[in-house]
Amino acid sequence: MKFKVNSTEFEKVLSKVIPAVPTRTPMSVLENLAIEIKDSLMTISGSDLEIVLRASLQVEADSDISILTPAKLLYDVIKNLQDTALDITISDGFKLQIKTRNGEYSVAGLDHAQYPQIPDFPKEENNPFSIAIKGTELKNILEKTVYIISKEEVRAALRGVLFDFSQDGMRFVATDGHRLVNYLKRDLAFEDAAQYVVPEKALIILTKVLEDHEVKISFSGSFVSFVLPGIELIGRLITQKYPDYAGVIPLSNEMSLQLNTRELLNTVKRLLPFTSGNLRKIKLFLESDSMQVTAEDMDIGNSAKEMLPCSYSNDPMEIGFNATLLNDLLIHSVEYNELLFKINTPNKAVIIEPVDRKENQELMLLLMPIRLNN
Amino acid sequence: MKFKVNSTEFEKVLSKVIPAVPTRTPMSVLENLAIEIKDSLMTISGSDLEIVLRASLQVEADSDISILTPAKLLYDVIKNLQDTALDITISDGFKLQIKTRNGEYSVAGLDHAQYPQIPDFPKEENNPFSIAIKGTELKNILEKTVYIISKEEVRAALRGVLFDFSQDGMRFVATDGHRLVNYLKRDLAFEDAAQYVVPEKALIILTKVLEDHEVKISFSGSFVSFVLPGIELIGRLITQKYPDYAGVIPLSNEMSLQLNTRELLNTVKRLLPFTSGNLRKIKLFLESDSMQVTAEDMDIGNSAKEMLPCSYSNDPMEIGFNATLLNDLLIHSVEYNELLFKINTPNKAVIIEPVDRKENQELMLLLMPIRLNN
Numbered sequence: 218m219k220f221k222v223n224s225t226e227f228e229k230v231l232s233k234v235i236p237a238v239p240t241r242t243p244m245s246v247l248e249n250l251a252i253e254i255k256d257s258l259m260t261i262s263g264s265d266l267e268i269v270l271r272a273s274l275q276v277e278a279d280s281d282i283s284i285l286t287p288a289k290l291l292y293d294v295i296k297n298l299q300d301t302a303l304d305i306t307i308s309d310g311f312k313l314q315i316k317t318r319n320g321e322y323s324v325a326g327l328d329h330a331q332y333p334q335i336p337d338f339p340k341e342e343n344n345p346f347s348i349a350i351k352g353t354e355l356k357n358i359l360e361k362t363v364y365i366i367s368k369e370e371v372r373a374a375l376r377g378v379l380f381d382f383s384q385d386g387m388r389f390v391a392t393d394g395h396r397l398v399n400y401l402k403r404d405l406a407f408e409d410a411a412q413y414v415v416p417e418k419a420l421i422i423l424t425k426v427l428e429d430h431e432v433k434i435s436f437s438g439s440f441v442s443f444v445l446p447g448i449e450l451i452g453r454l455i456t457q458k459y460p461d462y463a464g465v466i467p468l469s470n471e472m473s474l475q476l477n478t479r480e481l482l483n484t485v486k487r488l489l490p491f492t493s494g495n496l497r498k499i500k501l502f503l504e505s506d507s508m509q510v511t512a513e514d515m516d517i518g519n520s521a522k523e524m525l526p527c528s529y530s531n532d533p534m535e536i537g538f539n540a541t542l543l544n545d546l547l548i549h550s551v552e553y554n555e556l557l558f559k560i561n562t563p564n565k566a567v568i569i570e571p572v573d574r575k576e577n578q579e580l581m582l583l584l585m586p587i588r589l590n591n
Numbered sequence: 592m593k594f595k596v597n598s599t600e601f602e603k604v605l606s607k608v609i610p611a612v613p614t615r616t617p618m619s620v621l622e623n624l625a626i627e628i629k630d631s632l633m634t635i636s637g638s639d640l641e642i643v644l645r646a647s648l649q650v651e652a653d654s655d656i657s658i659l660t661p662a663k664l665l666y667d668v669i670k671n672l673q674d675t676a677l678d679i680t681i682s683d684g685f686k687l688q689i690k691t692r693n694g695e696y697s698v699a700g701l702d703h704a705q706y707p708q709i710p711d712f713p714k715e716e717n718n719p720f721s722i723a724i725k726g727t728e729l730k731n732i733l734e735k736t737v738y739i740i741s742k743e744e745v746r747a748a749l750r751g752v753l754f755d756f757s758q759d760g761m762r763f764v765a766t767d768g769h770r771l772v773n774y775l776k777r778d779l780a781f782e783d784a785a786q787y788v789v790p791e792k793a794l795i796i797l798t799k800v801l802e803d804h805e806v807k808i809s810f811s812g813s814f815v816s817f818v819l820p821g822i823e824l825i826g827r828l829i830t831q832k833y834p835d836y837a838g839v840i841p842l843s844n845e846m847s848l849q850l851n852t853r854e855l856l857n858t859v860k861r862l863l864p865f866t867s868g869n870l871r872k873i874k875l876f877l878e879s880d881s882m883q884v885t886a887e888d889m890d891i892g893n894s895a896k897e898m899l900p901c902s903y904s905n906d907p908m909e910i911g912f913n914a915t916l917l918n919d920l921l922i923h924s925v926e927y928n929e930l931l932f933k934i935n936t937p938n939k940a941v942i943i944e945p946v947d948r949k950e951n952q953e954l955m956l957l958l959m960p961i962r963l964n965n
Contacts, residue, residue, distance in 0.1 A: 289864070290864050290865075290893065293861075293863075293864040294861055294864065294895070297857065297860045297861040298861065299857075312892070319897050319898045319899070320858075320861070320895065320896065320897035320898070321895065321896050321897075322861075322865070322893075322894075322895040323892075323893060323894045323895065324893050325891050325892040325893055483671065483673075484694075486671045487667075487668055487671045487672065487694070487696075489667075490663070490664050490667040490668065491664075491696070517699050518686070518697075518699040519664065519696075519697060519698050519699055520696075520697045521668070521694065521695065521696040521697065522694065522695050523693050523694035523695075524693045524694070525693070
C-alpha cells in the first residue's frame with residue numbers, strides 16, 4: 218500500500234496530535250499514533266485514554282489502511298525534513314517506508330488492532346448542549362479559570378472546570394476551596410440546564426492548539442468534543458457532581474475597595490519574599506483612600522510595608538490574604554485596570570470584580586481571607 | 592550608617608554578582624552577598640568559594656561599612672522596584688532598612704566577619720600571563736570549547752579548558768577523551784610558555800556576564816581573574832597538570848573529505864532517532880563525490896539512509912561515529928560553511944577543520960570514530 222504526502226503538511230498534522238501522546242506510560246502502545254487512511258483521507262489519532270486528539274489530511278493513496286507508528290520517532294523524522302514530497306509504502310509487516318529524494322527511512326509499526334478502544338464522541342445532530350465560540354475568546358476564558366484548579370484537590374469534581382448551561386448564559390466555574398472564579402458568557406442562553414465538568418488536562422492541551430478560529434464545543438453522555446479546523450479533541454468528562462458553588466458566594470458584602478490592579482500586583486510581588494510559612498500572609502490595612510500593605514517573616518526578622526492609594530470610605534479595617542494566591546489572581550486580572558473588592562468582615566469571603574465590565578461577560582472572583590490573630 | 596543609591600543602578604550591579612551565589616549549599620552563609628562601602632564606593636561580592644563575582648558602584652555614603660545580606664531576598668526586592676531613589680540605613684544589629692517614597696523594607700543581615708575567606712587575586716603589575724581580548728571573541732571561543740568538557744570525567748584536569756601560552760599564540764584546548772578542540776589565537780605571542788586550566792563552572796558563569804567589551808584575563812599562582820567593565824570574576828584554577836594533548840593529534844591523516852556543514856548537520860539530526868544504545872552509531876560510506884549516511888536500531892527494526900554530496904577522491908571507505916557527538920560538534924561549527932575531515936583509517940582519530948580560515952585564528956577538532964564490526 219502506498220501514499221504520497223507533502224512533508225510540511227504532514228508535520229503540521231502530526232504537531233497537532235502529538236500533545237495527547239503520553240511520553241512515559243506503562244501502556245506503551247499509547248506511545249504510538251493511530252493512522253487510518255480511508256478514501257485518501259488520512260486521520261491520525263493520539264491518546265492517553267482520557268483525551269484523544271485527531272487530525273485529518275488529504276493524501277494520494279492507492280488503497281485504505283490502518284496502522285500504528287511510534288509517535289516520537291515519526292515526528293522527529295518528519296519535522297527535520299525540509300519541505301519535500303514523501304513517498305510512503307506500508308508493507309504487510311506493518312513497516313512504514315518513507316522515501317525522499319535523498320533519503321529512505323524505515324520505521325517499524327504495529328497492527329492497528331493492538332490499539333486500545335479510545336473515547337469516541339457520538340455523532341448526534343441537534344445536540345442541545347453545543348456552542349460555537351471564537352478560539353481567542355475560549356483561550357481567554359481558560360486562562361482566567363484553569364489556574365484556579367487545585368493540584369492537590371481530592372474531590373474529583375474540583376479537578377476540572379464546570380461548564381454550566383442555563384437561561385442566564387454559559388458559566389465557567391473553577392474553585393480550589395480558597396478561591397473561586399465564576400465567568401458568565403451572557404450572549405448564549407439555554408432552555409434546559411445542564412452541568413459538565415471538563416478535566417484540567419484536556420483544557421491545558423486544548424489551550425495549546427487553540428488559535429483564532431471558531432471552536433465547536435459539544436457534550437454528550439460522558440464526553441466532550443472540541444472541534445477546530447482540521448482537528449478534534451475528545452475528552453472524558455468528570456462524572457462526579459459539581460458542588461453547589463452558588464451557595465458559597467456571599468450577596469451582602471457591602472464595603473467596597475477600589476484599586477489599580479497593576480499597582481497592587483507590583484506591591485504584592487515586592488512583599489511576597491517577606492512572607493513566610495505556608496500561609497504567606499500579607500495584611501491590608503484599609504483607611505480612607507489609602508491602604509498600608511505589610512508582610513513580615515518573624516523567624517528571620519525581615520519585614521516590609523508599602524502605602525498604596527485606593528478608593529475606600531468605610532471604617533478602617535485590617536484584612537489578611539495569602540500573598541501567593543492574591544498574586545496569582547492579580548496576574549490573571551491585569552487586563553482590567555481597576556478592581557473592586559467587595560468585603561463583609563475580615564473573616565468572610567471577599568468578592569473581586571473588574572470595575573469596567575465587558576459586553577456580554579461577567580467575571581467574579583472569590584478569595585477567602587486569612588484570619589488575623591492580633 | 593546611611594547611603595543613597597538608585598534602584599536601577601543597584602539592580603544592575605546585583606544582577607552581575609548573583610550568578611556566583613549558590614542556591615543550595617550546606618554552608619548557608621554563602622547565600623549572602625558581601626557588601627563593603629569604602630569612601631562611597633560600594634563593592635558587592637558573591638561566591639561559592641571556587642568563584643567570586645565582584646562588582647562596584649558609586650553611592651552617596653556617610654561612612655564606611657561591611658555587612659552580609661541575603662542575596663535572593665535583596666535582589667527580589669530591588670528588581671521589582673520601579674526606577675527610584677533608595678535611602679538605605681544599616682543599623683548596628685546588621686539590619687538593612689531600605690526606604691522608597693511609598694515603601695519600607697527591613698532585611699536582617701549578618702556580621703561581615705562570618706563570611707569565609709574567599710579567593711582573592713594578587714594585585715601584581717606586569718603579570719606576563721595576562722591578555723586583553725574582546726568580550727564577543729572570548730564568548731565565541733568559549734562556545735567552541737566548553738561544550739566538549741565531559742560531565743563524567745574523573746581526571747580533574749579535563750574538567751576545564753586549558754589556556755596554553757606559547758610563542759605561537761594562545762591556545763584554548765578541551766577534550767573528553769573521544770573528541771578534542773584546539774583553538775589557536777595567533778595575534779598574541781608569549782616569550783615564556785605556561786599552562787593554566789580554568790574549571791568549567793567559572794567559564795559558564797563568565798559566559799553569562801560577557802558582553803561586547805574588552806576583558807582582561809590574568810593568571811597568578813592558582814587563580815585566574817577576568818576583569819570586565821564594572822565587574823571582576825576570580826576563579827580557583829585546576830592545579831592538576833593537563834595531559835599532553837599535542838601527542839594525540841595525528842599529523843599524517845592524508846585522506847580528505849570536504850562537505851557542507853549544515854547539510855551534514857541536518858542529515859545527522861534526522862538519523863539520530865534511528866541510532867541506538869550508548870554508541871548511537873552512524874555510518875558514513877564514502878564514495879567518489881558522494882556519501883551514504885546510515886543508521887539502524889536493530890532491536891526495533893528501524894533504519895534510515897541518506898545520500899549527501901561531498902568532495903572525496905580516495906578509495907571507497909566506511910567510517911562510523913557517535914551521532915550525538917557528531918551532532919554536537921556540527922551544531923558548534925555552523926558558522927563555517929564547509930568542513931574538511933582529514934582521515935587516516937576508519938579506526939584512527941579524524942581531524943576536522945573549517946575550510947575557510949579566519950584571520951589569526953585556527954580551529955582544529957578531533958573526533959574518534961566508532962569501530963565498525965561488519
